Amino acid sequence: MKPEVIQDIVLASVKVACSDCNLRELCMPVGFNLEDMQKLDEVVATRRRIAQGEMLFRSGEAFTSIYAVRTGFFKTCVSSEDGREQVTGFQMAGEIIGLDGIVSDHHNCNAIALEDAEVCVMPFSNVEELSREFPVLQRHVHKVMSREIVRENSVMMLLGNMRAEERLAAFLLNLVQRLHARGLSQSELVLRMSREEIGSYLGLKLETVSRAFSKFGEEGIIEVKQRYVRIIEPEALKKIFKAQLDY
Amino acid sequence: MKPEVIQDIVLASVKVACSDCNLRELCMPVGFNLEDMQKLDEVVATRRRIAQGEMLFRSGEAFTSIYAVRTGFFKTCVSSEDGREQVTGFQMAGEIIGLDGIVSDHHNCNAIALEDAEVCVMPFSNVEELSREFPVLQRHVHKVMSREIVRENSVMMLLGNMRAEERLAAFLLNLVQRLHARGLSQSELVLRMSREEIGSYLGLKLETVSRAFSKFGEEGIIEVKQRYVRIIEPEALKKIFKAQLDY
DNA sequence: AACTATCTTTGACAAATATCAAACGCATGC
């Protein structure tokens, strides 16, 4: 715990202000006047850096805060008694991690950085307190949680009804869409996760994921070179993923 | 719309008070004094009856309220463009339906009564307003949403990592556990849903579900007669479902 | 540059589940 405290002090000395953050529109409510925004800066207590491969929190740990990803890329996963692991999500800049911990006051999954990352630490008591004061923040928090519920509904559709190639097409389209919303290319990406992690998320073995990638490559729909992917024919991907839901 | 309005009037004339409801401990926060509780009665605007097979709400419909099941049994499901359907959950007395609608102000799934049912209609603006006034209600709402996120994480584990018999064992154990919490038997139940609906929830075809039921029956773990199920060896079910998560 | 560890790709084969088809059971209405 000691090293974290020291690190927090270092980071807190850097200006920590939502009102001044370029990710504001991704993780804060819109339609906010400047005064409100400045009061809202109080939700974020500190920032925290997480090295690649390190855990932001682990299952069973006491829940105190939710986290907004500032930079880097995370995965969340649950594991069963007998050691099987299920990746439940991948999170990028502007997305919120840790909502699973509210119900039992303990985290219910592991959050692991897939590359060096920085998060804004938002003690949940701050969030609740300010939510009572600012209806627009309250509504925003509810929307964030509801969005997560809807996303998981879509994943259930994917896992329950789609075959391997449909799952991968859906996955790729979702990823580039989110990257594009962050100002990155809508046709090129570098995957931050392994075939095995993709497979875990999609309910497939890594070999099946690899084969689907190769098939798309052979068909000229995408260009794949290990973790680099270029989407050549987005329409073909969308056609494969007919079972498209809006998430 | 007319018939519903008339029905609402009829139902509202019956006493609608959370403070007086025998499901209170399931769907309202605990540790509430009586005065607070009486103010909280305002969250529920009306009650509404839904006949078997009817929809409480449908995907795309404007979101105004969340619903607490008072009696009866529901399923929620999403459907894809090409008509595939995925059951995302089954809800019984005391459980909350409709949280999916908050993010986009439109419902994102269909909620269908599997038997004649009655729900408490809680306009979400009431919920938010009273949440600002009562921190204990605010916390409760957050916990309900977080619980749904955690439940869906477990379903992802089930769909992504478990085979047919494990899925069915997990499903049966979860059902009886919830029924038992409502004062019903922990060994006997009558399924409210068809094999096809179970299959949709579990990512299996109805024939596979039926075969798994038969297998459990042959092994003496359960007794099955159509929709009647008696669990003879709960420990055997738990052993099959090693990948047990606490949901 | 060579070595190592890790991730990825590909092939051959096995296992699980889906599909198709038919029979069965139970409730409903005539």
Add this chain to the structure above:
DNA sequence: GCATGCGTTTGATATTTGTCAAAGATAGTT
């Protein structure tokens, strides 16, 4: 009582994905 319809069970077969194994690619290290 019998016919009808819907849901369930069971069997035979097809398809998809998983498993096991080996080779290829990449990045980091010495």
